[in-house]
Amino acid sequence: MIGGYFRSRFGIWTRTFLLVVSLGWCSIPSEVSGFSFAIMRAQVIPDADGLRSISEILASERTQSSMVGSIMALLATLDEAGILPPEGTSQANQLIHGLIQLQAAFLKSTSPELTAYLMAAENHWIMKHNEREYGSLAIAGLTSRVLEALILYDKEHPMWEDPKIVAAVQAFNVTGSDWVLIVNMVNKAETVFRDRGRSIHELYDQWRVKMPGGKS
Secondary structure (H helix, E strand, O other): OHHHHHHHOOOHHHHHHHHHHHOOOOOOOHHHOOOOOHHHHOOEEEEOOEEEEHHHHHHHHOOOHHHHHHHHHHHHHHHHOOOOOOOOOHHHHHHHHHHHHHHHHHHHOOOHHHHHHHHHHHHHHHHHHOOOOOOOHHHHOOOHHHHHHHHHHHHHOOHHHOHHHHHHHHOOOOOHHHHHHHHHHHHHHHHHHHHOOOOHHHHHHHHHOOOOOOOO
């Protein structure tokens, strides 16, 4: 079933998922195994030092399959909203880069300010939505709820106005323009799903179980 979806909608999130598989970090349904990995290895995304391949980013981070799965589910959710930039464009590459590196920053940074910011954003979300099964970023990765928690908290406490937080995320090659793009994509997706009478988190949860580290 999921293999058929991959074949019919070979988007940028599919490329990333298959690349992760090609690097040996998770299994893949046999229906999808015939895809070519060469075009994915040629994919490049921008960072502060120039062009860097998705393969290099994922390999350098040694990302666990569960953390890869959270990014894949986010991209699949945005894809279902029909708002992903055309594959291979600089904006598409920037979105993949931004999501991967933002997750890495919050997971691996030793900055106490960044850690405190994440905790404050997550606590703000939990209190506002009264969700006991929220799933912190350290456990579940950059989920739709974690991402929205950061976006909502950023509205009241702008991340990019704190020099220490800026320095912490920039150490992982996350820029202000990366953040703006991510926020715009999430806001657009929320509007699309709301008009359909759905929730972005509902769609994310459905995709998450199909991705690496998901639970059936």
